[in-house]
Amino acid sequence: MSVVREIAAPSNQVATFDLLRVPALGRFLRWRYSRIAFQVPLLFVGMLMVAHAFWGPQLAPKNLAALLTWVHFRGLVVVVILLVGNLFCMACPFMLPRELARRWFHPRWNWPPALRNKWPAIVLFVFVLFVYELCDLWSDPWWTGVLIVGYFVAATVVDALFTGASFCKHVCPVGQFNFLGSALSPLEVAIRDKDVCTHCKTHDCIQGRRDHSGETDMSTLKRLPVIQRGCELELFQPNKVGNLDCTFCLDCVYACPHDNVGIMTRLPAAELTISGTRSGVGIFERRFDLTMLVTVFTFGAVLNAFAMISPVYALEQWAAGVTGLRVEWPILSGIFIVVLVLEPAIILGAAAAVTRWGVATREPILGVVNRFARSLIPIGFGIWLAHYGFHFFTGFLTVIPVAQNAVIQAIGQPLLGEPLWQLSGFSAAIVFPMQVGFMGLGLLGSWIVAAVIARDMSPTRTWSAFAPWAVVHALLFASAYWIMMQPMDMRGTFLGA
Numbered sequence: 471m472s473v474v475r476e477i478a479a480p481s482n483q484v485a486t487f488d489l490l491r492v493p494a495l496g497r498f499l500r501w502r503y504s505r506i507a508f509q510v511p512l513l514f515v516g517m518l519m520v521a522h523a524f525w526g527p528q529l530a531p532k533n534l535a536a537l538l539t540w541v542h543f544r545g546l547v548v549v550v551i552l553l554v555g556n557l558f559c560m561a562c563p564f565m566l567p568r569e570l571a572r573r574w575f576h577p578r579w580n581w582p583p584a585l586r587n588k589w590p591a592i593v594l595f596v597f598v599l600f601v602y603e604l605c606d607l608w609s610d611p612w613w614t615g616v617l618i619v620g621y622f623v624a625a626t627v628v629d630a631l632f633t634g635a636s637f638c639k640h641v642c643p644v645g646q647f648n649f650l651g652s653a654l655s656p657l658e659v660a661i662r663d664k665d666v667c668t669h670c671k672t673h674d675c676i677q678g679r680r681d682h683s684g685e686t687d688m689s690t691l692k693r694l695p696v697i698q699r700g701c702e703l704e705l706f707q708p709n710k711v712g713n714l715d716c717t718f719c720l721d722c723v724y725a726c727p728h729d730n731v732g733i734m735t736r737l738p739a740a741e742l743t744i745s746g747t748r749s750g751v752g753i754f755e756r757r758f759d760l761t762m763l764v765t766v767f768t769f770g771a772v773l774n775a776f777a778m779i780s781p782v783y784a785l786e787q788w789a790a791g792v793t794g795l796r797v798e799w800p801i802l803s804g805i806f807i808v809v810l811v812l813e814p815a816i817i818l819g820a821a822a823a824v825t826r827w828g829v830a831t832r833e834p835i836l837g838v839v840n841r842f843a844r845s846l847i848p849i850g851f852g853i854w855l856a857h858y859g860f861h862f863f864t865g866f867l868t869v870i871p872v873a874q875n876a877v878i879q880a881i882g883q884p885l886l887g888e889p890l891w892q893l894s895g896f897s898a899a900i901v902f903p904m905q906v907g908f909m910g911l912g913l914l915g916s917w918i919v920a921a922v923i924a925r926d927m928s929p930t931r932t933w934s935a936f937a938p939w940a941v942v943h944a945l946l947f948a949s950a951y952w953i954m955m956q957p958m959d960m961r962g963t964f965l966g967a
């Protein structure tokens with residue numbers, strides 16, 4: 471069977487590549503336990519990291535928890551999202567204890583309606599960024615271990631109490647990061663043939679699959695026990711758009727009785743140009759919580775990179791001198807408020823005001839900001855990629871001597887050989903052009919998305935709608951470029967020690 475097939479589109483036929491049609495790989499992925507096969511090794515690695523965090527050396531470059539979390543995990547996540555898709559959520563080890571817990575604790579509560587949005591995750595996202603800077607988590611294996619254990623506990627408790635995938639959809643900051651980043655991925659879980667869904671009566675991809683054998687009465691069918699759950703993220707396949715909120719868990723693949731769900735190729739970032747209602751998400755451009763999530767994601771990328779260079783220390787010292795403060799948290803809070811709240815409010819508000827004037831519309835400023843917010847995602851992801859990619863590509867081999875050293879400390883024998891501490895990764899001179907390339911691609915993606923949004927907003931004054939946002943994206947690129955030009959802390963590796 472060909473792995474390239476034609477699927478029906480509203481106006482044309484689109485040739486797509488379906489990963490689930492690849493002979494051996496597709497069969498493995500369609501196997502109901504394939505997700506667990508990914509999760510178990512990662513859970514094992516997670517347990518090793520926790521053990522090393524609490525009982526291993528407390529020097530971060532020699533500790534598996536600090537090194538793998540802050541250098542390898544973060545770097546691999548963004549690289550894999552760019553090249554493939556949201557595979558981390560697919561293989562997420564935090565979900566394994568949760569699945570086990572659900573064998574004994576059947577959640578009874580629905581997630582509170584007031585929190586059925588991204589606000590809990592936004593608060594946690596900012597909290598983690600803040601604690602990371604305040605406590606220098608990258609240099610603290612013990613607290614990194616606490617963070618990992620806390621994550622396991624939080625995921626298990628939330629999903630033991632609340633139905634569905636409440637933790638993934640509303641709480642997990644890593645998941646939100648992956649959801650936004652995977653808008654740039656080349657793969658998405660999607661239907662193969664719209665006609666099949668049109669004639670589908672049971673909608674098992676979201677309702678869950680029941681034992682259909684011989685039963686045709688829908689009211690009776692709905693009372694039968696579910697033998698394969700449907701999408702816990704509330705994404706109904708025929709109306710699903712893109713990767714937002716999709717954990718790549720493949721439950722919809724296993725549940726669909728018509729084998730009509732695949733993992734399809736698509737144009738990266740194209741989902742950001744689509745307006746209208748999305749299943750499980752609603753209307754992106756009317757959700758202020760999504761605007762805030764994108765804002766924190768994008769400006770947080772700049773802030774997180776800025777915190778790695780020496781000017782931030784000069785800024786903190788200057789603020790301490792002016793205010794007389796002798797503790798860091800109020801100063802750091804001030805920097806966070808300026809970069810994540812005031813700066814976006816001024817910049818995005820100004821861009822929206824100019825757009826309103828340019829296209830002569832009475833749409834509220836907040837409405838215009840909401841409309842263009844998703845155009846920030848490509849440049850935001852480009853900055854994260856440049857930053858995390860720097861640490862990963864300059865230090866990816868450092869895991870070898872740290873693992874060798876850990877084995878010696880654990881069993882007293884150099885089973886993996888003597889530690890090769892000289893191993894590191896590519897030189898910064900090689901990585902810098904890659905960083906610029908990632909950010910350049912992000913800038914281009916943001917411009918293209920903004921241009922499409924501008925055209926939809928005003929076909930006759932597209933340039934007037936587009937120009938202010940193009941300037942915003944260029945400003946973000948320029949500030950990130952300046953940051954990447956500075957000498958960076960080599961966090962988690964010996965190179966800068």
Ligand code: SF4
Nearest residue numbers: 667670674675707726
């Ligand atoms: S994806 Fe499958 S279960 Fe869902 S509507 Fe389409 S055919 Fe039905």
Ligand code: SF4
Nearest residue numbers: 701716717719720722
């Ligand atoms: S079940 Fe939902 S979250 Fe899982 S892969 Fe399908 S659409 Fe994505």
